[in-house]
Amino acid sequence: MSHTPSGLSRRQFLKGLTMAGAASLLPLRLLMPYTAQASTAFNAKDFQIFRNACPRNCYDTCSIKTYVKDGVVQFIEGAPESTFTAGGLCVKGYAYPRRVYSPDRIKYPMVQDGRRSGNWRRVSWDEAMDRIAKKILEIKEKDGSLLGLGLTKYSGNFGITNYGVEGMMSSLGYTTRFVGTPCWPAGIDAQNYDLGDMWCNDPEDMVKARYVIVWGANPAWCSVHSMKYIMEAKRRGAKVVVIDPVFTQTAAKADVFWQPETSSDGALALGMARHILDKGLTDKGFVTENALGFEEFAAYLRENVTVEWAAEVSGIPAEQIREVAEEFATADPATIWIGYGMQRHTNGGASVRAIDALVAMTGNVGKEGGGARYGHLRTWGFNYHALLQKQPEGSVGFVGAGGPKGEFDFTKGGAASYTDRTFNINKTAQGILDAKDPAIRMLWVSCKNPFAQDFDRPKLEKAFDTLELVVTVDQFFNETVANSDIVLPVTTLFEEWTVNVSYWHYWLGINEQAIKPMYETKSNIEIASLLSKRMNALAPGSCTFPQDIDTREWLEKEFNQGIYDSFGIKHWTDLRNGPVKARLASTASWHDMKFGTPSGKYEFRSDLCREHGHEALPKYKEGRKPYDAFRLLTPHTKFGLHSQFINLDWMHEYNKEPFLYMHPDDARAKNINDLDTVRVFNKVGEVRLKVKLTRNVAPRSLVMYEAWFGRGNDFNVQNLVDDEAADMGAYKTGAPGVAIHDQFANVERV
Numbered sequence: 001m002s003h004t005p006s007g008l009s010r011r012q013f014l015k016g017l018t019m020a021g022a023a024s025l026l027p028l029r030l031l032m033p034y035t036a037q038a039s040t041a042f043n044a045k046d047f048q049i050f051r052n053a054c055p056r057n058c059y060d061t062c063s064i065k066t067y068v069k070d071g072v073v074q075f076i077e078g079a080p081e082s083t084f085t086a087g088g089l090c091v092k093g094y095a096y097p098r099r100v101y102s103p104d105r106i107k108y109p110m111v112q113d114g115r116r117s118g119n120w121r122r123v124s125w126d127e128a129m130d131r132i133a134k135k136i137l138e139i140k141e142k143d144g145s146l147l148g149l150g151l152t153k154y155s156g157n158f159g160i161t162n163y164g165v166e167g168m169m170s171s172l173g174y175t176t177r178f179v180g181t182p183c184w185p186a187g188i189d190a191q192n193y194d195l196g197d198m199w200c201n202d203p204e205d206m207v208k209a210r211y212v213i214v215w216g217a218n219p220a221w222c223s224v225h226s227m228k229y230i231m232e233a234k235r236r237g238a239k240v241v242v243i244d245p246v247f248t249q250t251a252a253k254a255d256v257f258w259q260p261e262t263s264s265d266g267a268l269a270l271g272m273a274r275h276i277l278d279k280g281l282t283d284k285g286f287v288t289e290n291a292l293g294f295e296e297f298a299a300y301l302r303e304n305v306t307v308e309w310a311a312e313v314s315g316i317p318a319e320q321i322r323e324v325a326e327e328f329a330t331a332d333p334a335t336i337w338i339g340y341g342m343q344r345h346t347n348g349g350a351s352v353r354a355i356d357a358l359v360a361m362t363g364n365v366g367k368e369g370g371g372a373r374y375g376h377l378r379t380w381g382f383n384y385h386a387l388l389q390k391q392p393e394g395s396v397g398f399v400g401a402g403g404p405k406g407e408f409d410f411t412k413g414g415a416a417s418y419t420d421r422t423f424n425i426n427k428t429a430q431g432i433l434d435a436k437d438p439a440i441r442m443l444w445v446s447c448k449n450p451f452a453q454d455f456d457r458p459k460l461e462k463a464f465d466t467l468e469l470v471v472t473v474d475q476f477f478n479e480t481v482a483n484s485d486i487v488l489p490v491t492t493l494f495e496e497w498t499v500n501v502s503y504w505h506y507w508l509g510i511n512e513q514a515i516k517p518m519y520e521t522k523s524n525i526e527i528a529s530l531l532s533k534r535m536n537a538l539a540p541g542s543c544t545f546p547q548d549i550d551t552r553e554w555l556e557k558e559f560n561q562g563i564y565d566s567f568g569i570k571h572w573t574d575l576r577n578g579p580v581k582a583r584l585a586s587t588a589s590w591h592d593m594k595f596g597t598p599s600g601k602y603e604f605r606s607d608l609c610r611e612h613g614h615e616a617l618p619k620y621k622e623g624r625k626p627y628d629a630f631r632l633l634t635p636h637t638k639f640g641l642h643s644q645f646i647n648l649d650w651m652h653e654y655n656k657e658p659f660l661y662m663h664p665d666d667a668r669a670k671n672i673n674d675l676d677t678v679r680v681f682n683k684v685g686e687v688r689l690k691v692k693l694t695r696n697v698a699p700r701s702l703v704m705y706e707a708w709f710g711r712g713n714d715f716n717v718q719n720l721v722d723d724e725a726a727d728m729g730a731y732k733t734g735a736p737g738v739a740i741h742d743q744f745a746n747v748e749r750v
């Protein structure tokens with residue numbers, strides 16, 4: 001095997017591209033090594049081998065084997081020990097070394113003289129921390145609390161010790177937090193109402209399914225390792241149905257592809273349920289013994305739902321709905337993968353409940369190879385030592401008990417006199433603008449690029465203009481950094497100790513520090529300890545975060561006997577030999593039929609759901625009314641995760657510029673030709689870009705892939721996406737989701 005001296009092996013890169021379906025498009029010069037050095041024969045003994053884990057909030061959370069020589073990451077590969085990662089990474093993963101050694105990395109703490117001026121100057125860590133600490137103390141002095149200090153952080157690095165960012169805020173006092181999640185909250189609540197928790201089957205058992213419906217997910221791009229299970233199920237005779245508003249690469253592999261009207265998923269599921277009911281294909285044993293409220297649900301279907309109605313709402317012919325419903329109900333087992341895209345609607349939670357009901361009424365819950373697959377947090381039982389830091393004595397905060405919940409509720413309740421103040425992470429701009437008594441004066445941004453991910457970018461710009469100090473911790477200059485006063489350079493996965501676990505599969509991998517931190521980069525917890533040092537030097541007792549930390553020890557502090565037992569290891573250092581899989585009693589979630597709902601059964605009728613202001617039954621809920629001529633969809637791109645990866649040279653080969661994708665019939669009506677430059681606009685803002693005409697996009701829809709393209713290109717889909725809320729999410733994640741896919745816009749040639 002030959003390897004490029006400063007990158008990954010050709011074979012590995014090609015394998016990644018093949019997994020991502022792109023090998024045939026590979027420009028020849030990408031096959032050339034990063035440097036002009038000649039390839040050398042491979043001998044594993046020539047390298048130090050480290051274990052890493054991709055922390056990018058991706059379904060796959062890959063275990064990585066890293067080869068280091070002379071203190072340099074030479075190349076990486078997927079860990080062969082994990083049957084899920086199975087020795088392969090996606091093309092983004094294979095590009096990691098390009099990220100570490102990118103000349104564009106932020107190398108030192110820097111201060112910008114004039115936000116958006118580009119007048120950056122290098123400062124020392126001492127100077128940066130001094131300025132930040134003095135501002136924090138000034139806020140405390142002026143306001144009598146630290147509620148004027150806000151944190152917006154999400155999943156740019158999902159390593160468990162990175163929850164030390166939240167810990168750092170707690171160690172300063174009660175602050176303002178942006179809580180919730182843009183990703184999956186409506187579906188989480190829906191599954192909690194129906195099943196009592198979000199818990200999915202092991203994805204590896206999809207091979208046993210006789211019928212697979214992938215509903216609103218595109219694993220060929222977003223979970224490449226799961227595709228092998230779908231394809232194996234297919235090889236064993238399963239039928240694969242893909243339901244998506246876009247003809248995706250996953251859809252191209254399906255036996256049946258449905259392209260329903262967006263927001264009509266609930267109607268489609270209920271239409272299928274009605275047909276299953278009429279045909280007597282309900283699993284009577286399950287609905288009688290293990291479920292609550294099925295008869296009420298059946299009565300709702302009989303009185304309010306017909307297949308013809310579902311066909312009219314969704315645009316899918318009634319005969320096809322009947323055929324797929326019948327096949328799904330008679331296949332044993334049958335499964336539905338519920339994607340996060342289909343719940344990013346004003347009726348997304350209601351739609352997930354309707355799909356759950358379809359899986360439950362056919363007896364596919366609790367069955368290996370079956371299940372309503374959404375996600376799980378069953379392997380996340382760490383200590384959260386980095387997260388759980390104490391406020392300094394005498395801290396004053398928001399009056400009331402409970403505290404911020406966020407995606408993972410670690411607060412454990414309690415009757416605290418004060419808590420942090422919380423705003424919805426999906427309305428960051430509005431939260432900053434609304435915050436009064438006190439206003440948010442300073443914002444700390446970490447593991448997140450709000451200008452690429454948050455909604456209503458023009459409003460966000462206005463909101464940032466009200467802030468007195470913005471500190472962003474990042475690896476690359478991006479639009480959020482441009483809107484900041486101070487940027488602090490953070491380590492990549494190869495430069496820090498942490499541990500990562502998945503919300504989809506059941507493998508656990510360690511993340512070792514494989515190389516010394518480049519330049520002056522530091523991990524999030526090291527940054528917190530530096531801030532603590534400066535705070536305490538200026539005002540003793542003002543910060544409780546430990547001032548001298550060993551990041552390897554902090555990793556150890558996250559483990560407990562429960563984790564060791566569930567993964568069958570004696571100590572975390574066992575993971576240095578490779579990732580391990582949780583010891584599962586069954587690959588099926590809910591295999592013991594002990595549901596987490598108030599009744600202990602699967603709840604077709606959820607009184608808790610009604611108490612929370614929704615329907616008790618999984619009824620149809622209409623989608624958002626269109627406010628412009630076209631539906632606008634902004635899904636994730638293939639070669640990036642939000643703004644991550646897309647700026648790397650290899651990715652740039654595939655993303656030289658963004659495109660609008662639209663149906664040729666719509667383009668003809670607008671006198672738009674292929675590759676014309678167009679203006680896409682709506683009430684939020686506008687973008688200008690070239691158009692590609694394709695029948696992969698449904699008529700009356702516009703598709704633009706969400707990402708930061710960088711390199712002087714100011715394209716940003718968040719110029720067109722508002723912050724309209726999804727129907728659910730507040731119950732389990734602290735804030736409702738956001739209707740990213742209920743957006744509308746118009747287009748014209750320029």
Ligand code: SF4
Pocket residue numbers: 054055056058059060061062089090091092093094223224225
């Ligand atoms: S982005 Fe996803 S598939 Fe790619 S390496 Fe990371 S975890 Fe694996």
